Amino acid sequence: MSETSTTPVRLTRKPERRTPPGPATGTVPGSGKTACIRTFGCQMNVHDSDRMRRMILDAGYAEVTRYEDADLVILNTCYVRENAVDRVRGHLGELTRLRREGRLKKVALTGCIGAAEESETLRHQFGIDLVLGTHNTYELAEFVGLPTMEETYTPELPGTGGEHSAFVTIMTGCNYGCSYCVVPMVRGRMVCRSKESILSEVDRLVEGGTGYVTLLGQTVDAWRRDGERFCDLLEAVAERAPRVSFTTSHPSNMEDRTLWAIGSRDTIVKRLHLPVQSGSDRMLKIMHRGYKAERYRRKIGVFRDAAPEGTLSTDIIVGHPGETEEDHEATLGLVEDCSFDSAYVFKFSPRDGTEAATLGEPVAPEVSQRRFVEVLRGIEGNAFKRNSRKVGSVEELYVRHGANEDGRAIGETWTGHAVHLKTEANPGEYVRATIESAGPHALYGSLCGSPYGDLAPYGDV
Numbered sequence: 433m434s435e436t437s438t439t440p441v442r443l444t445r446k447p448e449r450r451t452p453p454g455p456a457t458g459t460v461p462g463s464g465k466t467a468c469i470r471t472f473g474c475q476m477n478v479h480d481s482d483r484m485r486r487m488i489l490d491a492g493y494a495e496v497t498r499y500e501d502a503d504l505v506i507l508n509t510c511y512v513r514e515n516a517v518d519r520v521r522g523h524l525g526e527l528t529r530l531r532r533e534g535r536l537k538k539v540a541l542t543g544c545i546g547a548a549e550e551s552e553t554l555r556h557q558f559g560i561d562l563v564l565g566t567h568n569t570y571e572l573a574e575f576v577g578l579p580t581m582e583e584t585y586t587p588e589l590p591g592t593g594g595e596h597s598a599f600v601t602i603m604t605g606c607n608y609g610c611s612y613c614v615v616p617m618v619r620g621r622m623v624c625r626s627k628e629s630i631l632s633e634v635d636r637l638v639e640g641g642t643g644y645v646t647l648l649g650q651t652v653d654a655w656r657r658d659g660e661r662f663c664d665l666l667e668a669v670a671e672r673a674p675r676v677s678f679t680t681s682h683p684s685n686m687e688d689r690t691l692w693a694i695g696s697r698d699t700i701v702k703r704l705h706l707p708v709q710s711g712s713d714r715m716l717k718i719m720h721r722g723y724k725a726e727r728y729r730r731k732i733g734v735f736r737d738a739a740p741e742g743t744l745s746t747d748i749i750v751g752h753p754g755e756t757e758e759d760h761e762a763t764l765g766l767v768e769d770c771s772f773d774s775a776y777v778f779k780f781s782p783r784d785g786t787e788a789a790t791l792g793e794p795v796a797p798e799v800s801q802r803r804f805v806e807v808l809r810g811i812e813g814n815a816f817k818r819n820s821r822k823v824g825s826v827e828e829l830y831v832r833h834g835a836n837e838d839g840r841a842i843g844e845t846w847t848g849h850a851v852h853l854k855t856e857a858n859p860g861e862y863v864r865a866t867i868e869s870a871g872p873h874a875l876y877g878s879l880c881g882s883p884y885g886d887l888a889p890y891g892d893v
């Protein structure tokens with residue numbers, strides 16, 4: 433998708449902007465009920481919050497952004513991050529104070545902590561009015577005064593609408609049992625939504641002006657239904673939506689034909705996020721990942737053949753119990769071989785209820801820290817080299833985030849690179865830009881026709 437022409441052109445292929453269905457964000461209506469939703473954690477939670485937002489709006493609430501302006505506060509929580517429960521406790525303490533002062537009526541706790549054992553303790557300690565897990569978010573409807581929703585499982589609920597980009601949940605839960613992960617505990621086993629239901633949601637979104645659809649699931653490429661697999665669904669969505677992406681994948685489910693589809697379909701962003709976690713077969717076995725490093729390398733080879741300019745990202749855990757120097761060296765070797773464009777590198781921290789929390793002596797913190805830095809350096813070195821190759825190219829960018837107060841916006845190339853640039857284009861619009869410089873985490877560009885060098889690297893170190 434990159435090219436060498438420098439003709440200034442502002443592309444017009446974009447969805448018409450629509451005003452999102454009107455939360456009075458940041459303002460307090462003169463009368464009526466108000467609610468504030470605070471979201472922690474991953475994109476699945478963001479998506480669940482969108483669903484809950486629809487319910488509260490349907491129930492006549494106006495959305496506000498500050499706790500003190502709300503009649504109802506919903507904390508949609510994440511269990512994955514370190515000290516997640518402590519963080520939520522802090523928020524609950526603040527809400528208890530507001531309630532004592534008569535400035536807040538009700539509190540709901542939802543999401544992953546709502547599904548965990550700690551939720552009962554929190555309910556009693558802070559007098560929470562409603563606790564819901566990730567599997568029964570729909571019960572919020574009744575709580576806010578809507579008719580009870582008959583729902584067998586969450587994915588049939590439609591997601592966001594009317595925005596320039598939207599997430600479409602195609603499956604929930606996970607059938608794997610990775611040693612360190614709470615997802616199977618809090619989100620349950622995999623449930624795949626029907627293709628028909630997914631496609632009708634995509635059609636509705638595209639008709640409503642959505643120009644970018646991201647298919648969402650914990651192991652999105654594990655989707656299968658009625659004899660069809662993820663690639664069949666992805667291709668059908670790519671026929672309907674102008675721009676398509678998906679996250680997150682599992683290496684054991686990733687088929688070669690999906691990788692070739694990413695490379696060959698014009699409407700699919702050439703980006704792959706494929707968490708590897710470790711480069712050591714011994715650690716992959718301890719983690720119950722279900723594949724070996726060589727198999728992962730082979731898949732990456734197919735992706736690089738299918739989409740040579742595409743971006744590849746991964747997740748890596750350092751310091752998992754039992755990780756030796758030899759295992760760490762194997763991870764560094766894989767990082768070098770795969771030349772990732774970016775990665776989320778995590779230092780292991782135990783989660784209650786997971787197998788890894790019972791695996792004995794953790795790796796010493798200073799050793800974990802050193803390994804963390806070494807992996808990060810390897811990733812960033814390769815990413816910088818790969819990003820530098822883009823300098824001088826002219827790219828069509830989808831504006832993901834409009835300009836901030838400094839006038840800097842963030843666009844995305846068809847290869848999945850983030851590009852910082854100055855533009856007044858709205859999110860969802862396409863612009864054409866020259867890539868002027870590169871850092872390990874992003875590219876820096878200027879709109880075709882605008883002066884060179886008006887944007888210094890920002891945030892890249």
Ligand code: SF4
Binds near residue numbers: 607608610650651
């Ligand atoms: S595949 Fe992903 S979501 Fe499932 S258990 Fe492993 S890390 Fe967790």
